[in-house]
Amino acid sequence: MVKKQILLYGFNSKEVDQIRISLIQNRLPLCTVIDANMGNLKVGDILFGAKSNDEQNLPNNERVVLLNALDSNEMNKAIFQIRSKIKGRLPLFAMITEHNVKWEFKNLLDELLKERKYFQENGSAMKEHEEEGKNE
Numbered sequence: 001m002v003k004k005q006i007l008l009y010g011f012n013s014k015e016v017d018q019i020r021i022s023l024i025q026n027r028l029p030l031c032t033v034i035d036a037n038m039g040n041l042k043v044g045d046i047l048f049g050a051k052s053n054d055e056q057n058l059p060n061n062e063r064v065v066l067l068n069a070l071d072s073n074e075m076n077k078a079i080f081q082i083r084s085k086i087k088g089r090l091p092l093f094a095m096i097t098e099h100n101v102k103w104e105f106k107n108l109l110d111e112l113l114k115e116r117k118y119f120q121e122n123g124s125a126m127k128e129h130e131e132e133g134k135n136e
Contacts, residue, residue, distance in 0.1 A: 002068070002069040003047060003048075003068065003069065004029040004068060004069045004070055004074070005029050005030065005031070005032060005047055005068045005069070006023065006028070006029055006030070006031040006032070006065060006066070006067055006068070006070075006078060007031065007032050007033075007034050007043075007046060007047070007064075007065070007066040007068070007096075008031050008032070008033050008034065008063075008064070008065055009033070009034040009058075009062070009063065009064040009065075009066075009105070009109070010059075010060065010061070010062050010063035010064060010091070011033070011063055011086070011091075015085060015086050016031070016033055018085040019031060019081070019082055019085050019086075022081040022082075022084070022085055023078065023081060026077055026081055028070075028074055028077055028078050028081065029068075029070065029074070029078075032046065032047075032049075034046055034064075034066075034105060035051075035052075036058050036060060037052050037054055037055065038050075038051070038052045038105055039054075039057075039058045039104065039105050039106035039109070040052060040054050040104055040105075040106065041104065041105055042101070042102060042103065042104055042105075043066065043096055043100060043101050043102070043103055043104075043105055043108060044101040044102060046105060047068060047096070047101070058105075058106060058109065059109070059113075062091075062092065062109065062113065063086070063089070063090075063091035063092070064091055064092045064093075064094070064109060064112065065078075065079075065082055065091050065092070065093045065094070066094055066095075066096050066108075067079075067093070067094070067095050067096065068095075068096040068101075069096075070095075075095070079093055092112045092113070092116060094108070094112055
């Protein structure tokens, strides 16, 4: 059986506490914090409680929320609750898949950052293309 879980990276302790309380109050899966020294661990190992003391150069100004095995209702509720508890830049949200569960966290973070950059740079072009299609 796959364990429903939420992984958090880059949140301060106050935010983590607020998120945990909100998740419990809304009967959502518990969350686990990914520390900056866990970048070399595979996402799947983190899900099962692995810890690491290795030095990493993970960005400390990024926040990430990884959702594992949540159904769509739970996912939407969790995202809403997490977004409502934080200030500033929104975190990167991603589902854990059978593919990325085998990745080291640092590689998944790099990929999420590349995707965000791509959509920031190409988002307006995509919207323009969609608008052109509506006018035809």
